[in-house]
Amino acid sequence: xxxxxxxxxxxxxxxxxxxxxxxxxxxxxxxxxxxxxxxxxxxxxxxxxxxxxxxxxxxxxxxxxxxxxxxxxxxxxxxxxxxxxxxxxxxxxxxxxxxxxxxxxxxxxxxxxxxxxxxxxxxxxxxxxxxxxxxxxxxxxxxxxxxxxxxxxxxxxxxxxxxxxxxxxxxxxxxxxxxxxxxxxxxxxxxxx
Numbered sequence: 562x563x564x565x566x567x568x569x570x571x572x573x574x575x576x577x578x579x580x581x582x583x584x585x586x587x588x589x590x591x592x593x594x595x596x597x598x599x600x601x602x603x604x605x606x607x608x609x610x611x612x613x614x615x616x617x618x619x620x621x622x623x624x625x626x627x628x629x630x631x632x633x634x635x636x637x638x639x640x641x642x643x644x645x646x647x648x649x650x651x652x653x654x655x656x657x658x659x660x661x662x663x664x665x666x667x668x669x670x671x672x673x674x675x676x677x678x679x680x681x682x683x684x685x686x687x688x689x690x691x692x693x694x695x696x697x698x699x700x701x702x703x704x705x706x707x708x709x710x711x712x713x714x715x716x717x718x719x720x721x722x723x724x725x726x727x728x729x730x731x732x733x734x735x736x737x738x739x740x741x742x743x744x745x746x747x748x749x750x751x752x753x754x
Contacts, residue, residue: 568570569603585597588735588738588740588742589735598638598639598642599644599668599671601623601635603627603631603632603635604635604638604639605672605675606625606626606627607621607625607627607632607635607636607645608639608644608661608665608668608672609638609657609672610624611624611645611659612661612662612669612672616659616660616671617631617637617650617656617659618633618657618659619659621636621659626750630669637692638661639665640659641666643662643664644661644662644664644665644694645659645660645661645665646659646660646662647659647660648660654676661736672712673711673713674690676689676691677713690710690711691710691711692707692708692710692711693708693709693710693711694707694708695708
């Protein structure tokens with residue numbers, strides 16, 4: 562799910578909820594903080610539709626199946642978090658489209674991973690296939706106008722090697738926590754961050 566081609570660059574804006582991660586219950590974790598914004602299905606499905614190039618509320622509502630009031634709330638929350646932005650396309654009556662910001666476009670690997678997982682473990686037949694269209698190449702064999710089905714991997718930018726789960730280790734940086742959980746008595750774990 563690559564961002565739709567009409568996406569305009571947006572200045573980096575830290576999400577309004579960035580400091581809220583430390584206040585969440587349980588282990589201090591960026592996954593938990595991200596799920597505060599994206600952890601409801603209508604939010605991720607709205608992001609999916611924006612990646613597919615559907616920017617108007619009616620199309621997003623139709624294609625997600627979300628109740629209109631819920632979708633309105635999710636889009637507002639995504640806007641407040643700096644994931645989407647509204648752009649006016651009509652003054653009379655006032656009408657807006659939704660577009661991904663830089664933070665929203667950075668969700669492409671997440672949506673691609675969910676799509677690949679769903680294709681492998683949930684859907685009997687993939688309902689959508691992403692095609693990769695590499696940039697211009699000097700190789701005549703790479704001139705396929707239709708691209709090819711995306712078969713993405715997770716690669717380390719530092720060493721260029723494909724990442725596999727057994728090759729990963731965890732460095733816990735939150736004071737009072739290790740990989741098993743809190744290192745202080747249970748009553749003090751919430752304050753030892």
